[in-house]
Amino acid sequence: MDISGGFMSSQSTHPQTMDGRDPSHLRGDAITGDRYYSKEFAEKEWEHLWTRIWHIAGRLADIPEPGDYVVHNFLKESVIAVRQDDGSVRAFYNSCRHRGMRLVHDDSSTEEFVCPYHGWRYAKDGLLVHAQDSDVDFPQGDPCGKLRLNELRCDTWGGFVWYTMDDNAPTLADYLDPMPEVAKNYPMDTAVRVAWYRVKINANWKFVTDNFSESYHTRTAHPQVPPWIDQDVDSARHEMWPKGHGRTVQPMHPSISDRPADGRNVMFEAVLRQWDIDPDSYDSYEEFAFQGWKDLKAAKQKLWREKGYVHYEHMNDEEITDSPHTVIFPNVTISFLPDNLVFFRSEPCPDDPEKCYFDLWCMAFPVEGQTEVESIMAGPKPLEEVAVCEHRDFDGGQGIPELAGQIVYQDMSLAEAMQAGMHSKGYTDAVLSGQETRVRFFHEVLNDYLEGRR
Template sequence: MSIRGHVPLPMDGRDPSHLRGDPITGDRYFSAEFAQKEWDHMWTRIWHIAGRTADIPEAGDFLVHNFMKESVIAVRQEDGTVRAFYNSCGHRGMRMVHDSSSVEAFHCPYHGWKWGIDGVLRHAQDADVDFKAGNPCGKLKLKELRCDIWGGFVWYSMADDSPSLMDFLEPMPELYRNYPMDKAVRVAWYRIEINANWKFVTDNFSESYHTRTAHPQVPPWIDQDVDSARHEMWPKGHGRTVQPMRPSLTDRPEGGGNAMFEAELAKWDIDPASYASYEDFALQGWLDLKAAKQKLWREKGYLHYEHMDDEEITDSPHTVMFPNVTISFLPDNLILFRSEPHATDPEKCYFDLWCMAFPVEGQTEVQSIMAGMKPLREVAECEHRVFDGGRGVPELAGQIVYQDMELAEAMQAGMHSRGYTDAYLSDQETRIRFFHEVLNDWIEGRQGR
């Protein structure tokens, strides 16, 4: 049986009977020894996102992805494919490039060796006269990594024997096949250093139990009442919370009314004043919105709705892909969150925020959800910031991700306390412990083989 196409039925993400009960101890968040186990057994075997295919449209265009102490180049080939190589010159190991760009060949700044975009050595100084083993040109190659594409993203793996990308991501490619992900425009792009272990981010996005406390602006437009959402998880560690994009009946705006949902209904030619009660406004209005969108999407220029179903055009499947990538699949936006560990300090991480919008006919700016109103165009460069208690990203103040990052440092500090020995979780936080159990499986060799 499946919920769509060949997608296997998920496990109930609110059912603790699916768990072994592995404790979530504090040392997992600060131990250098545990961080080394993550590197040895998980990070070097999973698939990483190097960047977006939209950033490398032409042959010679390349992405640089630095992960801990490793660096990888993903470069567009003459035949349109993408290949990935370690960013390390085959002569003496020098890093050849530091930022994404475009080249005819990679030129090592130390001794001048040049490597083609296919990884083959093209030029070496004194190649014919000073190498007793013979001219290395045309023979030596940069060390290549496995590389694949899904969702408009370029992925790579450092392991030759780990699962294929489609196997690793299962069932996400099939589950989200209706979204034209490669057509989304990145309108905001941040990389923010925070004083917390990378796992705080995955933990945080694996539950919405914190929303009522941390994000009071959310319930008026996404129904996060405990019984409204579906909580789903799959054996490889991926999971999602599917929430209706309609007003919560528990957390109603003060003073009555709901300007945000009223505007959404009016945009699709529905009279928000036609409902007899707030319950009808939220519940029947949500159903009426589905029907109106299915009827009017082409007329109103929402061409990305063409293959999307009723749930996809009105709901929010907030999806965590093991171990560190989260994507919110909103009807008109894709928001990618990613956490990556600091190279030497397990109590720091980098938090990536990519806000992407589907182009709509006639729109020149979009509400990015996490970073405010933005022009509907590709941003040219990543904003590298240090959170610094919020002082490093003042323009994000009040946004959902800002509120999450505000919690991170205090949560990290709490992991050191002798008062904390394990999490006491609600049923809707089941996916947190499941994530840690799958991580344990990777570390102990039960996953990824």
């Protein structure tokens, strides 16, 4: 039996992939503290980044029928994405063409958008269909049937609705490249959102992307992870791509460096038993971890249909047993797990660059016979779509006590002190390990946007 350590994978990498641990791919741009608190820097981000990229408005699952819409508020802008009669989705600025009034505030469904100020009405396709006194009191002519809500480019991928404020931005497929190809085996649009949080934290939005661009912090901040995901220095594969996206592919087997003191690993034992593998059949902890992982791959490939894991149909050996933790530039992270998708997003607060909103969407792939799932980041949840977003203020953890002890709670607990450290004269630039190469790469791609190179 081969029970050697390290990351063992037969999966080939995408041809655009760069080694995410190789600093030769970097220019060496400094990551200075002012990036995290300067209002002038935040204004440059608005002008040169946020108005140029593709944003996620919401999920296609939230707007299944014609007239269903989601509202995405970003800084001081607001966008409506609405399902059309032909099944397509269109996006409009949430601003009445009359005098700028916001038309709607919350996700809902409608046949017409009605301005609450003067009663102007717009069809789902953005066309103005009614305005008070339109035929007698507009010197420039009746605007009805001619005027439209200002529209944004809109597209879909991964079960998400995307839009961009930039008429000249690349297509969504080009912007995301190569993510659609890399993640093509996951049936993302079938995932059920079982937990939905939007948490205000006292840190710049970039803290979140920094944090998810490395796993070097895991053994310190997340001691519960090594028993089921091996994040040792030589175990994970670090990848990054020219558009700024990147991922860390981590084998979901126990770490040898952080083995339990009693030599037992109840969590991984349970996983093996679930797939009809006897965890007591291995002669050593190393064999239990590495050969057990290989046996798990074989068992899942053999038994997925019988056990109701239909989402495995097109997934390969790596995808059914490992964790490609993926950052989509600049502010979206998706943890692709065999049975879950965890969506994270950070967005700046409108008036303070030292605060941001942190979105957590825990999604699970339906499995025949399951009524409850382990959401990974938010604990056990019923396997059903959650209807309402939980808006919370982190408040030192007091705002989300039900998430205490979860990985994402531990990350948020670090944010405020990290933000404070950016003001210190003792900090001038990051001193990074090879595992953190993607952190500087993210900032260099951000610099490219801000300086007009992208």
